[in-house]
Amino acid sequence: MNNIIPTLCLGLGFAFYPTQMMMAQQLPLRQVNPTEINTIWSEDEQLWGTAENPGDKWSLIRAISYSLRYLDTPKAAEVYENYPISGITRDRVRRSLIRFKELLKTAKTPKALQAAIEKEFTLYQSVGHDNQGTVHFTGYFEPVYTASRQRTSEYRYPLYLEPKDFANWKKPHPTRLELEGKDGLGNNSIIRGNELIWMRDRLEAYLVHVQGSARLKLTNGETITVGYDSSTDYPYVSIGKEVVNDGIFALNELTLPRLMEYLNANPEQLSNYLPRNNRFIFFRETDGAPPQGNLSVPVTAERSIATDKSIMPPGALALIKTPIPYLTKTGEIEAKLVSRYVLDQDTGSAIKGPGRVDIFMGTGKEAGDRAGLISNEGQLYYLLLKN
Template identity: 30%
Template sequence: MKHNILFLITILLLVGCSKEPKIVLLETPKTDISESSFEELPNWDNEDYSKALSSFLESCKTSKTKVLYKELCSRGANTTDAKKFFTQNFTPYKIDTTDSKEDGLLTGYYEPLLKGSLTKKGPYIYPVYATPRDLVVVDFAKQYPELQNYRLRGRVNGNKVVPYYTRKELNGKALDADVVCYVDSRIDLFFLEVQGSGRVRLDNGEVIYVGFDNLNGYKYSSIGKYLIDAGEMSYAQASMKGIKEWCDKNPTKVDDLLNKNESMVFFKKKDKPATGSLGVVLTPNRSVAVDQRYLPLGSMLYLSADTKEKDLNRIVIAQDTGGAIKGCVRADLFFGYGDEAGNSAGKLKAPLKLWILLPKNNQKESMCEAR
């Protein structure tokens, strides 16, 4: 039997409540799910339940996870049997792709390490910009609740708000913005934007963390897809490694290639490693980025992907989002920090099956308290 995620969680909130609860998951109206079981989850018996539980409890530090799982967060902290905790307290629901034009897809991302300097000097000539002072962000949520997940970005021109500059228009332009640092590679800087956060080893030996702060307001466009469509490489070659190799062989075409993606990311210095949209430090191999129009941040998922090297089957937590992550059965798995993580993330592109783990019906009273 199919359900809609919003409808199902609404039922859990409403049944047995003495007071009318507030329905909080308005951002997931499009996702159809079908009740499943742990026996139907691929390779469930080989899961590392303790690591999965640790990841869940880390996510429980956030308000969004607490809204979804409230009492189960404290129950999980006191359990002595991680596997039994999952099987006794949750029901898996298969996320359906019936209405999707494409099958599910799993990709990977990581926290890159760049070389840089706090001052501009050779070879550190590419600025990592903070949010420009003339960038305006308009939030319509109060007046139009249906637009709560959308922001209008632009700049003021006279008495009008007009689109902000594209990547091409910003190339070589003196921005009214602070520079977090300078790095030695425009390609590595571009992929830092794609990943959303990273580390920079400065020329004085210090390592700083940088993370997403804002956008120029344009949709993300894949340069890998452009190269495929242009006949420059095959689908299998269009990994981060393959794109970097293409750029090394075609240095005069790099600027034109990067400009195909009009979107540009602005950064800020951070005091801790990669943190997702949920607000917690990401856990390698357990944190995923999802499309929050379909899946709520903070939710626990089970993914199954058939890769060329090995199958991936595990519990993960929806702790991040990304401009390229679109659709209900779509996830980006975080691999961690460094070159090894980058190699693993760069080559992952596999068909995906996805389940969401929701509290059993007998948890309705605890869900009811999350008003």
């Protein structure tokens, strides 16, 4: 994401995205001609599952319920009042979700569900970053790390609470270097005394800034969750992009695991690259709550996406087509082209234009490994009732 603000998706910061190319005043979505639908449609296999692997229909239904919760808020009414595409209204999005949820519960087969959708729904395709429908997909996740309530010789790298006087800080705000120091310890920082938690690894602490939330296993046996509270007023800078610009990796060979491997092997480079991203995140404890997107509802693994909410319909039902990494029976990760129904429930400061989508992959190491490998092209469609 991608340092996604103000949400969990503060992340994906290590992907290097293609330049967004959008014509002036070009609408972000185009209505799909009914004759095209059969050429773009394919079954959401994970929805139905197999004899060996049960499907996740009920997690999708739960994600739909979260979107419906958002659509009932005054904020949603305000956002949709000014939505730029004629015919896409809060009421239509809401009715579409209700009807799709009914179809999910009653359809006996994938073919029956598809037939009902073709009959009752209109598809709108994102014009993408090339005005030809090409969308770049990345992934984000909720990491799980160890941490301590107290600073020790092992746990030295803090995450910070928002300072009480933050609203009165003069702009431009202090840089990351000024706030946490070249070594990341923040010994002489103006935010010293606002430490929320202490982490063992500097790169892990930075990744919590990138992802925007984390589940932390404390040294006293307690497990807590932390999430985004506020941030300084700088644009997000991807250190993955910086590494590519410096010639360390070619763009086509960079993944989050490879970047982490490089920085762990060359820890002195943390002081070189981390300060290049001046956007600094302040956190709060979230009392065990699941990670949330910018709609203030939980995000669901592989069923929630982040898009540019200035142009895409918040909370809406979508269909994505793109390769996603999956764990094989032998423990390896390989990409598989999939179609998946998802809910548009998040955003991010690096998610700009109609050609960017971030997929929430879940919590923990496996989710992180998979998210870090997603950097693929694909298509994005929204599903809305015909009337």
